[in-house]
Amino acid sequence: MNLSPAFIEGLGGPEMLLIMFIVLLLFGADRLPGLAKGIGKSVREFKKAASGVEEEVRRAMEEEPAKPAAPKPAGTIQQQADAPKPAAPPPAAD
Numbered sequence: 001m002n003l004s005p006a007f008i009e010g011l012g013g014p015e016m017l018l019i020m021f022i023v024l025l026l027f028g029a030d031r032l033p034g035l036a037k038g039i040g041k042s043v044r045e046f047k048k049a050a051s052g053v054e055e056e057v058r059r060a061m062e063e064e065p066a067k068p069a070a071p072k073p074a075g076t077i078q079q080q081a082d083a084p085k086p087a088a089p090p091p092a093a094d
Helices: 013-027 032-062 077-082
Strands: none
Touching: 013 032
């Protein structure tokens, strides 16, 4: 399966050399190894996170959905009357 973006298909050798030259001018020879190392770590971390999400989705699809619990009986009228009532909201301050 070829998933390369359309703009990469048109890049040849001369275009890639020009891009590398511009990057060299912008960042300098001293910072390029560190920049490449940072990009590599970012790509590795992204792939690790993507595979973790994919594994979680697969696991969720394989497990059976939880069955809903049977509704509990409402109880007697006396039990409902004895139940605690929700507290009233505090008065608004002016």
